[in-house]
Amino acid sequence: MTRPRNDNFLRALLKEPTDYTPLWLMRQAGRYLPEYCETRKRAGSFLQLCKNPALACEVTLQPLSRYNLDAAILFSDILTVPDAMGLGLTFTEGEGPKFERPLREEWAIRDLSAPDPYDHLRYVMDGICEIRRALGNSVPLIGFAGSPYTLACYMIEGAASSDYRRVKTMIYTRPDLMHHILSVTADAVVGYLNAQIESGVQAVMIFDTWGGGLSAAAYREFSLHYMQRIVAGLLRQRDGERVPSIVFTKGGGCWLEAIADIGCDAVGIDWTLDIGEARRRVGHKVSLQGNLDPAVLCASSDIIAAETRRILDSYGPGNTGHVFNLGHGIAQWTPPEHVTALVETVHEYSRALRRKN
């Protein structure tokens, strides 16, 4: 395997020099793109879109034909893993994900087992092969999974929750059961991400959407610990090329040093943290990915450019270690043409900064 022609994303993650700051956007293939909505309609539902390799490939490529992005990310959903574990995932329009069989009984928890990714998640691996063929040698493909804690939140609550009361109750009353769920889910995620790597993804990202709602101590015990286990279990390379890993805990800014310590190559940060401060805290250890507030994309091109430059300025001089991204997924109400201003500013201004220093 050779690196793609545009390998700036991989280089930045591995702290190799780049001519400009590479970028991609969380949820870059999403509802803000009319062509995505059209494909999704054809698929019938969000879940059918995830499970159809040809259509998943189609939407994965859509943002790349519009914008000069430096990476593609597999179109899928973090909840396909618990679905493969037998919890029965459905998506209701406007209501979000729901599990038919949430984990409510001890026997159901004891019965959990890690699925064979080549069996129940075959469609993901097929999608990856198809996307890699379609991308040719252009840009790298990112694979991903949810963190065990974030997946457990959905598995236990059965849906998104405002307070994660059932999850917290389990943490504080039956930590043994919680650890069992997390342990099996971590095994499932390791198997899943390694199958993605074997199928062709060139970097992996772990999304910890809900870990930020835990106490400092509970975060380490119930979320970070399992992400560390996953990172330790990942295939480090494929065909002689390193496969870098990114860990992102939304709302995890206070715990940055601890996250940077688990062996990942990069840490994703949300927009609440100043990226220059994050770099001073952990930049010697990991690369950083982030961190524009997705809400900025509602503003005019001038403002988008100014806020983008502010982040590049704050990150500061140097020619590596930063992958530009939003601090969270792009919002569905984002005008697609606004993304152009962001992409151009990141590329041009970061080139100019490198020339200046």
Place this chain on the structure above:
Amino acid sequence: MTRPRNDNFLRALLKEPTDYTPLWLMRQAGRYLPEYCETRKRAGSFLQLCKNPALACEVTLQPLSRYNLDAAILFSDILTVPDAMGLGLTFTEGEGPKFERPLREEWAIRDLSAPDPYDHLRYVMDGICEIRRALGNSVPLIGFAGSPYTLACYMIEGAASSDYRRVKTMIYTRPDLMHHILSVTADAVVGYLNAQIESGVQAVMIFDTWGGGLSAAAYREFSLHYMQRIVAGLLRQRDGERVPSIVFTKGGGCWLEAIADIGCDAVGIDWTLDIGEARRRVGHKVSLQGNLDPAVLCASSDIIAAETRRILDSYGPGNTGHVFNLGHGIAQWTPPEHVTALVETVHEYSRALRRKN
């Protein structure tokens, strides 16, 4: 004015020594108490309860007759201020607050003015007088207000929001209008809190519930700046006694140093931050208030005691500078008898720690 017999709460805020760590609980007069639900029913609605000084006094005292708490907090709601500014507050059962006239037009924003607290918020001042009479000389009474940014979120969105899209859009497209709203609201809050102080509250707290959703730069410009203005405008003492101030930004852990710098006496912290770390970062400058995850109160007495001790241990040795609290309001599903374990542990264990050191 002399200090109440139990002045440990005030002493801890002012870094005077205390024999044990004082505590109170955010939303301590709330729906988890059956007697509160009963009074609220009699009042007719949540808002009528807020606006009835006798009933507001009654519910303010309820948690104090159940638990050995070290402070009372005025029963009210942060949204009474925008209500007094003419936005028309209503609460629908199960849906939360709503404004009949949210700020949607520039003329409405330009028309905003700070209300006379002794006129439109008279009922609050009457309630304070009544509560002070009822408390006698037992424990201090805390007054409070929402931060201008948090109030503006509700004033602009018209209700709670999942993404504060209108607010963010205004920040990034019409910062001038946003600053106008915040400036008028800050004036309103200064007048309101000073009227509370004149009416008898012995400490004040500013609740910044939504500031944590801003970028680091936007937080300073649109939330922290206005809280600093408020703190600077507060009456520092009444009848010769200092009136300490507490500032609490939920999710503001990354910005702790900046918050501790605005002139307040104490900073409230949510449960995501380790309080020992917070103390190392800013404990030389301010007292700290917090920070048990309210979800811990779903567990057994043993676990509640263990998690409470963990926080006291983490705060570490010393006989002042810590007011124990939850990291957010107490949840409505909390079994009232669980609070007893918390209160007893805080008092007994903190006494024991002082003897040890």
